[in-house]
Amino acid sequence: MSEVVILTDEPGWHGARLREAFLLHGVDIRFASLRDCRFDLHRPGRSVVLPGFEDRLPDGVFVRGVPGGTLEQVVLRLDVLHALKVLGVPVYNDGRAIERTVDKAMTSFVLANAGIPTPATWVTESQGEAAAVVRAEITAGRELVMKPLFGSQGVGLRRISAFGDLPPGADYDGVYYLQRYVEPGGGGWHDWRVFVIDGVAVAAMKRQGKSWITNVSQGGTCAPVDLSEHEDLRALAQNACCALQMDYAGVDLIRDRDGRLQVIEVNGIPAWKGLQSVTRDSIAQMLVNDFVDRHLRRRALHSVA
Ligand SMILES: Nc1ncnc2c1ncn2[C@@H]1O[C@H](COP(=O)(O)OP(=O)(O)O)[C@@H](O)[C@H]1O
Numbered sequence: 644m645s646e647v648v649i650l651t652d653e654p655g656w657h658g659a660r661l662r663e664a665f666l667l668h669g670v671d672i673r674f675a676s677l678r679d680c681r682f683d684l685h686r687p688g689r690s691v692v693l694p695g696f697e698d699r700l701p702d703g704v705f706v707r708g709v710p711g712g713t714l715e716q717v718v719l720r721l722d723v724l725h726a727l728k729v730l731g732v733p734v735y736n737d738g739r740a741i742e743r744t745v746d747k748a749m750t751s752f753v754l755a756n757a758g759i760p761t762p763a764t765w766v767t768e769s770q771g772e773a774a775a776v777v778r779a780e781i782t783a784g785r786e787l788v789m790k791p792l793f794g795s796q797g798v799g800l801r802r803i804s805a806f807g808d809l810p811p812g813a814d815y816d817g818v819y820y821l822q823r824y825v826e827p828g829g830g831g832w833h834d835w836r837v838f839v840i841d842g843v844a845v846a847a848m849k850r851q852g853k854s855w856i857t858n859v860s861q862g863g864t865c866a867p868v869d870l871s872e873h874e875d876l877r878a879l880a881q882n883a884c885c886a887l888q889m890d891y892a893g894v895d896l897i898r899d900r901d902g903r904l905q906v907i908e909v910n911g912i913p914a915w916k917g918l919q920s921v922t923r924d925s926i927a928q929m930l931v932n933d934f935v936d937r938h939l940r941r942r943a944l945h946s947v948a
């Protein structure tokens with residue numbers, strides 16, 4: 644029986660759904676935290692040790708969480724993901740894809756560089772540069788959003804509508820990530836979340852916010868969206884995932900008052916509980932089917948050949 648490790652500190656609802664989905668493929672699951680993984684370089688070919696795998700490597704690794712910590716701890720945790728891939732263990736999403744999307748500056752750079760519509764964004768360590776951006780944008784009648792570089796679930800976002808709103812850089816670990824605020828067209832605060840697996844948009848929802856921050860964890864509500872009626876949402880979300888080379892991702896998009904659709908951010912470790920509540924097919928099953936078909940089965944075939 645194949646064995647897959649789901650890397651997470653809180654298996655919870657997502658872990659239970661993934662376990663059920665893997666079981667249908669006859670794949671056994673173990674949960675482990677990246678905090679408990681280590682290097683032991685005296686073991687040729689299996690120098691990365693995961694909890695419960697002292698003498699062998701798992702057949703695959705599904706990443707559901709990279710715990711925060713000191714810079715050294717986070718780098719070590721990412722090293723583990725990179726090393727597993729080097730040792731031939733499929734990692735879903737892989738370490739590079741997670742790095743590109745956990746870091747909002749890199750995500751914005753890759754999107755803009757690939758010509759994907761995304762709001763104008765500035766990232767700097769300089770308080771003076773950040774203040775100059777705020778001054779120019781406010782003077783031009785626009786607003787900005789300041790975000791933690793490694794943020795998620797709508798935590799720590801700040802809307803900057805006046806010059807005095809710029810917080811001290813120290814509140815954001817010394818990095819100013821400033822994105823032009825996009826006023827959504829069509830009334831109310833809302834945006835879209837599109838879930839893409841292996842380059843194909845498989846589910847989508849419209850999120851209606853209690854405030855301008857629409858995350859489900861911030862009280863946003865979900866409404867189903869039929870992607871066949873929203874070809875532009877589908878195309879843009881898929882293009883964003885292609886540019887960032889994701890196995891799968893949750894893509895946040897917003898349409899401005901002129902009808903222009905833009906990608907706000909791309910999540911390489913997205914939650915899908917809210918989206919599942921308005922989606923008939925099991926998202927966990929679609930993810931696991933893709934992981935097993937494209938990574939586990941092909942690997943098994945290679946080792947037979
Ligand atoms: N540039 C923006 N213009 C308008 N709303 C935004 C902008 N950036 C973020 N938001 C709102 O805040 C939410 C969270 O922002 P996001 O960049 O997705 O960060 P997180 O990683 O915390 O989800 C978005 O879903 C959207 O509702």
Ligand SMILES: [Mg+2]
Binds near residue numbers: 796858908
């Ligand atoms: Mg988001």
